[in-house]
């Protein structure tokens with residue numbers, strides 16, 4: 001894919017789910033064919049951009065597209081929120097990366113997604129459903145306005161519990177409350193998959209640990225290359241150290257050192273703050289940077 | 297010909313390389329060694345004795361005809377010198393800069409027995425740079441053979457293999473996982489040693505040979521090696537994915553913020569241009585007091601990059617002594633000039649952190665040299681009770697790398713115990729039609745060795761595809777014009793050379 005093939009990575013559709021969450025469909029037929037649940041891509045919006053990892057939220061071999069759902073949290077993702085409109089292109093999209101999720105013979109699976117983890121857990125829920133498993137979904141959002149993809153999940157889940165922080169829809173409370181409810185109704189759940197912010201995944205691991213339910217989380221450390229070359233994405237798993245991009249991103253939740261992950265996610269916080277401040281300033285001054293592709 | 301030169305009649309002193317002054321250069325990313333002028337090159341070329349037994353040629357992993365190209369420089373026939381070099385070496389401007397000459401060509405130069413050896417690398421770079429400036433390129437006329445060859449990885453191994461296969465008339469596609477081609481030359485070796493423009497020019501030459509580069513393509517995950525052969529129509533595949541996977545030591549404190557691999561530091565700085573943050577988006581939090589563990593080329597690069605990013609102090613910690621340090625002699629010398637401090641015979645035991653999980657120091661112990669080990673180097677052994685602390689806010693690991701795991705994870709290729717791809721002497725892997733070379737076969741080595749492997753694999757691939765190989769076909773006495781491309785002009789069915 002580019003530069004020599006002349007192909008570019010075109011955004012064919014965009015949908016906004018809230019003031020911070022948006023979805024992009026990107027044309028990439030080869031990746032749409034190769035992708036499996038649990039894998040991710042690395043995206044560069046423009047030639048001076050950062051390489052950021054994003055989970056494959058969906059992929060459609062028939063249409064030849066992949067789907068990303070992005071939360072605007074810092075400079076890069078907010079700039080993408082502004083610039084990535086349908087019809088524009090991205091500088092680089094590479095993937096699918098990471099080891100695909102193991103979709104085994106589990107009969108009953110609990111799929112938990114919170115915040116930016118809602119979309120990434122969808123392919124796994126669907127893969128388990130297609131595999132004949134009973135799938136129970138638990139989704140957590142800030143409030144009713146932040147909700148998205150409930151319909152997609154209803155299509156693959158046998159049961160769906162929605163939680164909101166403020167109770168404006170579904171259960172009031174965190175996803176762990178939804179999990180407790182699901183586990184009470186289904187003591188025979190074989191496996192749990194939890195994706196979301198590290199604090200949430202840590203809490204989910206503590207819900208399933210006493211019940212000895214195999215739990216898989218998808219880790220999101222800071223990455224650069226995504227090919228095992230930089231070691232920036234290393235995470236502590238049990239006694240060992242793994243590179244999330246090539247040894248993961250899925251790991252056994254009960255083995256993950258979440259405190260270590262959270263501390264390492266703060267590595268670049270001062271620089272990230274500076275970048276965002278400068279960017280916001282330039283937006284305010286109206287010196288808006290040209291959209292992707294026009295910089296060079 | 298002029299009177300025969302002897303060791304007494306040649307210029308006695310090796311011509312020094314014009315360099316940026318240490319103080320100034322330690323704060324910028326401009327090139328350290330500025331390159332020979334025409335005058336410099338002429339004087340240095342005079343120092344070559346044109347030895348009949350040519351020891352230097354055997355010292356070069358690709359066997360460049362060193363005396364011939366130096367003779368051409370002395371005759372001021374620079375284009376001729378370029379033609380001789382590119383007969384065997386695709387990237388003179390690169391190798392002249394980064395080859396460990398002291399242990400290769402220059403290490404065995406006859407002049408070196410008495411005086412300082414002929415500066416072969418510097419002369420080679422002189423020719424390579426002139427070729428770039430003048431836009432020289434030896435574009436052969438290639439008759440397509442209809443064969444398609446896929447190359448995985450765009451480092452020196454992949455580039456060399458791609459060039460040879462393209463010259464043999466194959467349609468060549470190079471797949472690269474990163475968004476820019478070049479491998480370590482691009483993401484690892486910093487601009488002050490090897491400017492990115494030099495690599496871009498070389499890549500561009502490959503494009504003009506007809507090689508297609510497909511970046512952003514992670515082979516193994518987007519498609520597998522097996523699929524390349526079975527579904528994508530490649531007649532042969534070469535794997536040159538390098539040994540990028542960095543090692544850590546497993547001592548306490550390695551996940552503290554401020555501990556990173558040299559690869560991460562260098563990639564952020566070179567490929568992602570974090571040194572121009574925030575104009576470029578990738579952040580890098582350079583330390584003020586940086587300790588780099590290791591003493592290879594990667595370590596020297598990390599130390600010198602740290603200084604250029606504004607570190608007040610850059611300290612090299614190595615468990616053996618200077619004599620055993622694997623870096624090029626010139627790099628250690630340059631690093632010292634720029635103010636890098638060396639702690640030889642020192643081994644880290646723990647990275648120390650503060651309450652915010654940031655690095656605050658490195659606990660080390662002193663070592664002494666004991667008996668020689670299997671590699672013949674004297675084994676370092678800890679001195680009891682010698683622990684001490686170095687205050688620092690960043691610790692960079694440059695203690696070596698392992699095989700990149702992705703291709704191994706996703707194919708049935710046979711790997712060795714340590715995860716490198718297993719090949720036979722012809723660099724054929726366990727899958728028919730699939731060849732491998734460079735760091736992914738040998739473990740971390742050198743640019744010129746990787747290129748040599750790429751060419752060797754190309755030779756095997758041509759044999760496998762039934763294409764005749766230049767080196768085999770051509771007798772030594774063949775006219776130079778024909779030898780350059782490989783086949784006698786009259787021979788049928790093979791690619792031929794037409795001077796561009």
Ligand SMILES: Cc1cc2nc3c(=O)[nH]c(=O)nc-3n(C[C@H](O)[C@H](O)[C@H](O)COP(=O)(O)OP(=O)(O)OC[C@H]3O[C@@H](n4cnc5c(N)ncnc54)[C@H](O)[C@@H]3O)c2cc1C
Nearest residue numbers: 052053054055070071074075076077220221222223265272
């Ligand atoms: C395997 C993987 C899959 C991911 N999938 C998604 C996804 O599907 N949707 C989505 O919105 N986000 C996803 N992320 C997170 C996404 O990569 C980050 O939000 C993005 O890099 C932030 O860039 P920024 O410049 O906008 O923000 P920054 O200014 O870089 O950071 C803002 C905040 O985000 C955190 N952050 C920075 N980089 C990362 C990172 N690489 N991973 C996680 N947090 C980070 C920082 O700690 C900081 O608090 C994923 C991350 C990984 C590693």
Ligand SMILES: Cc1cc2nc3c(=O)[nH]c(=O)nc-3n(C[C@H](O)[C@H](O)[C@H](O)COP(=O)(O)OP(=O)(O)OC[C@H]3O[C@@H](n4cnc5c(N)ncnc54)[C@H](O)[C@@H]3O)c2cc1C
Nearest residue numbers: 449451452453473479480515538593734735741742743746
């Ligand atoms: C910092 C540093 C400094 C060095 N300095 C010197 C020096 O001064 N002199 C010297 O001679 N040597 C030096 N070396 C060593 C030298 O660079 C290497 O030996 C050489 O680059 C190896 O070449 P290669 O082609 O095998 O692999 P690499 O150059 O590593 O290239 C491999 C390429 O394959 C790509 N790749 C990997 N996996 C995949 C995949 N699955 N799909 C697609 N692409 C993939 C990678 O992204 C990379 O671009 C240095 C190395 C480093 C790291």
Ligand code: SF4
Nearest residue numbers: 356391395400401417
């Ligand atoms: S390629 Fe390297 S080893 Fe060979 S002659 Fe040039 S500098 Fe010397």
Ligand code: SF4
Nearest residue numbers: 344345347352405406
């Ligand atoms: S060994 Fe030295 S002096 Fe002799 S031909 Fe080679 S470069 Fe010249």
Ligand code: FES
Nearest residue numbers: 226228230231245
């Ligand atoms: S992102 Fe660089 S090793 Fe994983």
